Amino acid sequence: MTGSKNGGGFIQMQPGGIDKSPHDIREYWTPERKKAAVPAHRYGKGFDIMPDASNAAPATDPKEADMSRMPFITCGKLFFTLDGVDYVGSGNIFMRNNLLLTAAHCVQEDITGNLAENFVFERCYTGELSTEDLTFKTVALKENWYTEKDNKWDYAIAILNQNSTVAKPLKYTTESPLGKSATVMGYPIDYYDGAQMMFINGTITEKVDYWTMIGGKLSNGASGGAWVLDDNETAIGLSSFGVKTAKGGVYMGSPKFDEEFDKLYQYVLTLI
Numbered sequence: 400m401t402g403s404k405n406g407g408g409f410i411q412m413q414p415g416g417i418d419k420s421p422h423d424i425r426e427y428w429t430p431e432r433k434k435a436a437v438p439a440h441r442y443g444k445g446f447d448i449m450p451d452a453s454n455a456a457p458a459t460d461p462k463e464a465d466m467s468r469m470p471f472i473t474c475g476k477l478f479f480t481l482d483g484v485d486y487v488g489s490g491n492i493f494m495r496n497n498l499l500l501t502a503a504h505c506v507q508e509d510i511t512g513n514l515a516e517n518f519v520f521e522r523c524y525t526g527e528l529s530t531e532d533l534t535f536k537t538v539a540l541k542e543n544w545y546t547e548k549d550n551k552w553d554y555a556i557a558i559l560n561q562n563s564t565v566a567k568p569l570k571y572t573t574e575s576p577l578g579k580s581a582t583v584m585g586y587p588i589d590y591y592d593g594a595q596m597m598f599i600n601g602t603i604t605e606k607v608d609y610w611t612m613i614g615g616k617l618s619n620g621a622s623g624g625a626w627v628l629d630d631n632e633t634a635i636g637l638s639s640f641g642v643k644t645a646k647g648g649v650y651m652g653s654p655k656f657d658e659e660f661d662k663l664y665q666y667v668l669t670l671i
Contacts, residue, residue: 585624
């Protein structure tokens with residue numbers, strides 16, 4: 400995967416190099432490769448790291464998502480290759496039928512700066528079946544993700560080679576969701592071996608530069624899945640990291656969709 404910077408602090412990346420067509424990428428992802436792919440995780444972050452003594456709330460088990468309705472109908476499983484390893488994460492059709500929202504750590508390794516390739520998004524994935532499979536034309540993220548190595552920049556927006564057939568993509572807001580209820584979705588490996596979309600509901604809290612959900616736990620593989628308000632269509636963040644606290648509790652964290660996120664979206668519109 401090749402990448403280029405522009406003066407606005409963005410990185411635009413061409414997935415898979417110039418020699419791989421959408422057909423090549425679909426051929427790459429055999430059922431065996433999909434099954435063997437490992438869940439994406441954030442380097443140095445996870446439920447076994449980052450102790451925080453301020454929370455003792457136990458984990459809330461997620462539920463199976465009804466993929467026939469919003470917001471789950473926009474969500475799917477994201478397959479990609481990074482440093483020669485096949486991974487899975489999550490993502491959502493977003494703003495337009497040819498745009499996908501996911502985590503930056505599903506696009507670029509923040510420690511080495513290496514870029515992923517072989518992207519394919521399987522909407523409403525269940526085992527070996529999905530509603531549709533879509534490949535990336537290009538993907539953009541903030542260069543701060545690599546230079547600062549901070550979860551506050553852990554978001555990326557891809558332009559797809561094909562339009563999704565989903566009737567209504569997610570939208571987003573930069574207004575504060577603090578204290579509001581939200582639904583978090585994705586494909587955590589701890590449930591059904593990552594073959595089933597799961598979700599949790601909770602109240603949005605805040606820690607420094609991140610939105611958080613106390614007691615929320617969607618484990619590795621849910622990375623990139625959207626956090627959506629109760630209107631079932633407005634995203635305010637996405638799953639970036641999880642924390643197991645010193646008091647035995649857990650919480651999930653999301654980057655904030657603020658003016659910097661909006662700048663990335665406006666930049667992506669210039670690439671369409």
